[in-house]
Amino acid sequence: MKKLTLLVGLSALTLVAASCGTSDDSSGGGTKSDAGFTAPNLPKLDKLGAGEGKLSVLAWPGYAEDGSNDPKVDWVSSFEKKTGCQVTVKTFGTSDEAVSLMKTGQYDVVSASGDASLRLIAGGQVEPVNTDLVPNYKDVYPFLKDRPWNSVKGQMYGIPHGYGANLLMWRTDKVTTPPTSWSAVFEADSPYKGKVTAYDSPIYIADAAMYLMAKKPDLGIKNPYALDDTQLQAVVDLLKQQKTLVSEYWSDYLKEVQAFTSGNSVIGTTWQVIANVATGEKVPVQVAVPSEGVTGWSDTWMLSATSKNKNCGYLWMDHIISPEANAAVAEYFGESPSNGKACDLTADKKHCATFHAGDAAYSEKIWYWTTPIEQCLDGRTDVKCTDYGKWTQAWTQIKG
Template sequence: MNKRKTVRLLAGLACVGTVLASCGTTGGDSSQGAPGGQGFQPPDLAALETLGEPEGQLNILAWPGYAEDGSNDPAVDWVTPFEKETGCQVNVKPFGTSDEAVNLMKTGEYDVVSASGDASLRLIAAGDVEPVNTDLIPNYPDVYDFLKNKTWNSVDGTSYGVPHGWGANVLAYRTDKVKPAPDSWSVVFDENSPYRGKITAYDSPIYIADAALYLMKHRPELGIQNPYALDDKQFTAAVDLLKKQRPMVSEYWSDYLKESQALKNGDVVAGTAWQVTVNLTEAEGAPVSSVLPSEGATGWSDTWMVSAKSERKTCAYQWLNHIISPEANAAVAEYFGEAPANPKACDLTEDPKHCDNYHAGDAEYASQIWYWTTPIAQCVDGRTDVKCKDYGEWTRAWTEIKG
């Protein structure tokens, strides 16, 4: 991990979603997907058939750190090479939450967006993004197969974007305080945890999925098959678990730099984190490590998508191809702190161990991750005899949990 690069990242990378109002979508974990198909019919939009002449401009909506042009750090720039190669002048608008990204895409002002799994299906269902013709993206065949055609970036086999990067929400812990080394989320969920009052948790309604994931293994009688598909009984159990956890939590985080500081200071000793947080904290001298617990973990997989309203689709496709090129994908993965989507990027990172540290090509590791997906009333685990709690109910419950 390049500490200089990481510290310069903009803070506030919270990925949260809002209600998927009246349009059913579905999602899934890293490998299984949702039985029975997607469960909704997206608007009838066609993918681009052929590329034309570059339109000369491209408006990008991106997570901070995903489209760097040298303005934050002159040494960090993969936008300028794209501009020189294509003639597409780039305007970048960073966003801080998935909610913000979804709302901004509705304006039609942006050509492409980097969408997390709690936003991508909302964009598809609303008709704000269109299918992507991957035949027009020369670098697409190089992308790891386990990231393609998943339930958060495709519908019934139709791709709606290109995978960009991914990562797990790991269990971080202070090695000098948490002994023996943990291998279960029980250190943060068990009400008898010796680390009570020193626990940190992710500040978002989507964190309810982390509790549901824990209950999948520890209360099998609930029958949870997917942490984003919770009926009334399952949802109540997850919410109750988080309410019991609330007095144990010292700090909820959405800014990973603040979480890093809390771990470094010893204000917290265990909790959910991104691998970039662990690497940064360790690089600054704190005794911190991480583990993917035995129950698995939630996580994210981001997708670059094309606006259905874009009038600059040739430039948009050229960006999609550029951002998953070995050079650009290596640069963004290392700067942001995630696993790249293109395995060829692993030969180009400054840190030769970057891909090993982030488990880039480890399909077995990835199969233990349940990627963020917007919960909806149509149960994404395939059940049709019950209704599941949608994100509006998750949001209301989260407010009650935090008090």
């Protein structure tokens, strides 16, 4: 539970962006990505020099531990000793906060989830990375490289860190027939009315959209992050219906663990780490990937375009995905590491199996959190899709 206390700030472990592309345009005007925004033409470091002696890290709680929270949890000190780069760490609780802080130019590197990475790339706050300068990059799982949330047309804008899925969890003593569908938390006739928990964020709209992709194919939803006005309204109607079932919306670990411990909630969306903690607290829970699939996250370390400490930044990105550090972070935080060699170094030898590390087939089941934008991410050009602003307004209506 101590780990959860440190991670309460992780209330909106966010989204995953959309777009892939290089900034290799001779016109100097930037390159339009597949997601519809223009990636600025920014240079990337061509060779690594000596560390500048300091590094300012902006991170999710639990990603850059220096022993101050727990003396046994420290992968910053070894980096400082090895490189001479003295680290200061600022943590954030949401991607919106991370983007705002990066705009100040005060931070050298950031652990960005997908909605942040999309905005940071488009806004020119982060620059392309030269993966040749990150030796441990070669050991990153291939299915995490050159993905819509961390690259633009084949040019990486960051180094993959870790990933996980949003699963369906239930109390096995209250839900005796294991559910195989998200219908148990969305449909009005659910036998668990008043005992359902749901994630408290506009991005949860994507979970309902994913369900409707299978439930109502006539709506034409092909990507849960690409919703036109009609499709969004259908999803909103479903979520308003779900509200009658919900006992509690959660946005941090502790609240969901407590809800399942008390029995106030018996079924709902969760993260694997929450299920692990609940099990450790002797709460009888089980998780599954329902037939409709799951949403999830994948985080990326990114380098500020205005950083004065880019050599230290590159040294940090290589360090944090080294087998030793990546194993420590993944196990402490509760996610899959990005470096396959990390699996040999976790204290819990079952950790990587629990989190499906390196399982490309499992990863492909995940609709990674993506920022909804007007340019439809499913390829449609005859309509405009709803952006995150509209999703935020819709979420306010849903919750009332």
